[in-house]
Structures are given as structure tokens and as C-alpha cells.
Amino acid sequence: MSLKPLRIVLLGAPGAGKGTQTSRLLKAIPQLSSISTGDLLRNEIAKKSEIGSVASKYIADGKLLPDLFMAQLVTNELRQRNWLNRDASFLLDGFPRTANQAEKLDSELESNQANVNLVVELDVPPSVILDRISNRWVHSSGRVYNLQYNPPKVPFKDDVTGEPLFQRPDDNPETFKVRLDSYFKELAPLKQFYIKKGVYDKVSGDTSDIIFPKLLELIKKRFS
Ligand code: AP5
Ligand code: MG
16 A cells, blocks of 8 residues: 555554554554654663663653653654655654644654644543553563453563563553543643644544554545
């Protein structure tokens, strides 16, 4: 499937399935690549870098990192990957997540004629999400499993590398609540920003199997 350049932002509560939808989209749309800021930060923590040491304090508490810090991190990443141009296609999972971050991203992309052309909110009821998180196991690459919904072939081992899976330290119920509250606090102004730009859309559903076909259809319709 060949599509016009697509620059997508996925919005969604923690556990809504941003990572899950992203990996499905990457398989379905070969021209697409992605950045997950959560994975980026967790990599920095694993490397014990300076960025990682800043990030670990915020993440452990379920708090958002400062907007300027995140905007610089993502801009550097976009530049390094050579995605700051009108022909680039990419998907951002987990950035921007405040209106302030969205403004910073927008001015960087605007000056490179590479504006975001679709923002999709993954709308999943919070009650459904809370159930999922206790069953989530992840690999250091960012690959996500769920013990019930998409279990690894060998229990607690990554399908691709065979390495052990682990649970994220910020997936305990107290920290998760902080993350969820913060998401809903930031959502309205963030959404408003992209509604004004005319690129906002929403896909609702209780499961990723319901959401994925709707999301793919929306993308095909816009970018064919
Ligand atoms: P980040 O890693 O982005 O976490 P998040 O936004 O809280 O989102 P999650 O990764 O928890 O959820 P997801 O939507 O990807 O869901 P998933 O696909 O895994 O960020 C972590 C932290 O980094 C933040 O708290 C913050 O501190 C910092 N940070 C990152 N970006 C930042 C920014 N821009 N500004 C400031 N700080 C930032 O799915 C969840 C589970 O559900 C999985 O187990 C999955 O297998 C399962 N699942 C999926 N579909 C189904 C289904 N149909 N049925 C059952 N289970 C399912
Ligand atoms: Mg994720």
C-alpha cells in the first residue's frame, strides 16, 4: 500500500494501546516509522545516560517531563532520522502530550513544511484500561505483551529474541492513577490545538481489535 506522506500523532490514555496500534500500523504500512517517547526515555534509562537519569525520576512518579526538555529530545530525534522534510512519513506515540509541546512541535515542523497531518485519539474507557495494565509485560525493545490478550509464545520470554520480559515500574496502581489523571488534565487543550488545525479525529472501542481496522480505514481514506 503506497500512501501520501503521513505524519500521525497518536493520543491516548496510558494503556489505551498506542504502542499496540503503532506496531500493527508499522506492519500494515511499510513507509511508516515511529518514535515512542516512552520507549526513547526507557532506552536512555537502560543506558544510564544523563537524559535517562532526569527521566527516571519523573517516570517513577508517573509525572510528565518538562515540555522544553521533551520538545528538544524529539526535535533532535526527528533531525537525526532525517524526518524534517515534506516527504517524510512518521508516527509519534506519546508526543506531544500537552498543548505547549504541540505548539513547539508545530513550529519546528511548520518551518520544515512537515506538519502533522493526522491526530487520532484512541478513546478507550478507563475501566477497560485499568484491567489491562496488571497483565502487561514488556521487552526492552518496547514490544508489548498482555498475558491474556497477546501472550508471548513462551511464557515471560520475548518472541523475537527469547530474552526475559519485565513489568514496567510505573505500572503499579498508584503511579498508574497519577498517569491517568495527568492524561485527562492535558487532553482538552491538546485536543483543542489540533481541532483548530483541522487534523483531529477519534477512534473509539473497548479493544485494540475493534480499534485497529477503524484506524487503518481512516488512514487509507485520508492518504490514498
Ligand atoms: P509512555 O511509555 O508513553 O506511557 P503511557 O502514555 O502511559 O502509555 P503506555 O505505554 O502505558 O500505554 P499504551 O497506550 O502504549 O498501551 P499499550 O499498547 O502498551 O510514557 C511513560 C512515561 O514517560 C510518562 O508517564 C512520562 O513520565 C514520560 N513521557 C513520555 N512521553 C512524554 C512527553 N511527551 N512529555 C512528558 N513526559 C513524557 O497497551 C497496554 C496494554 O494493553 C498492553 O498490555 C497490551 O498488550 C494490552 N492490550 C492492548 N489491546 C488490548 C486488548 N484489545 N485487550 C486486552 N489487552 C489489550
Ligand atoms: Mg506505550
